[in-house]
């Protein structure tokens with residue numbers, strides 16, 4: 001259960017989901033540390049309200065200050081599934097920030113750096129990690145993003161840290177930070193779609209960035225989500241209030 005003396009590190013705080021997570025944590029008067037490669041971007045975004053630490057998942061030595069005294073880590077870093085400028089190309093064949101490097105090796109560096117006293121490590125993975133050979137996930141995985149996510153999931157499971165893995169579907173709703181069709185179309189749920197939670201990577205559909213941010217924080221309040229992978233999409237009519245306890249209780253007897 002989160003409390004006001006906890007310090008929460010958000011890795012990828014400047015990203016679409018990351019910004020929402022930071023905002024929601026601040027709303028709850030919690031202490032937030034933002035990990036970013038770009039200090040001035042984070043300063044403009046967070047306006048002195050969070051502790052900003054510069055670090056790069058690719059370089060373990062840059063993560064040491066970030067993990068000092070943290071009680072929770074929420075990792076929502078990522079790059080694009082398909083080649084883009086975010087891959088930081090050196091030449092046509094070599095990229096410095098590909099999925100394998102950031103989503104795989106980078107996340108593993110953060111897991112290995114995390115203090116053993118950590119209360120929870122929340123990692124945003126992706127739906128499809130257990131269905132990589134099936135359409136449409138075989139297309140999504142053409143450049144290895146699901147391989148990298150699964151690799152990081154497995155490292156987290158073996159780490160001995162208390163964890164929750166979040167597996168969203170294709171992200172919709174702003175902030176529109178990724179370069180994909182949904183970003184171009186600015187697809188959104190208008191806050192009208194219900195949250196559907198599952199286990200075992202069986203769900204298909206889109207997921208609102210807003211609900212991904214919500215589930216990353218809400219899961220910390222429920223022991224049933226400890227050491228589980230939580231699948232999440234949006235579907236159906238949204239009730240006036242989301243009952244996270246009831247949504248998570250459906251996971252009680254399930255394996256991830």
Ligand SMILES: NC(=O)c1ccc[n+]([C@@H]2O[C@H](COP(=O)([O-])OP(=O)(O)OC[C@H]3O[C@@H](n4cnc5c(N)ncnc54)[C@H](OP(=O)(O)O)[C@@H]3O)[C@@H](O)[C@H]2O)c1
Pocket residue numbers: 011012013014015016017018035036037038041055056057058075076077078079097102106124125126127168169170171172177178209
């Ligand atoms: N797009 C989808 O449809 C989809 C589907 C399923 C799961 N996901 C996952 O959902 C999560 C959130 O997605 P999003 O679109 O909100 O993310 P995003 O806007 O693309 O943000 C990614 C963040 O990762 C950080 N980052 C990138 N490389 C880094 C590195 N080497 N070291 C440290 N930080 C690094 C960036 O921070 P700085 O530039 O400030 O360092 C940025 O804030 C990601 O984990 C993504 O893989 C996405």
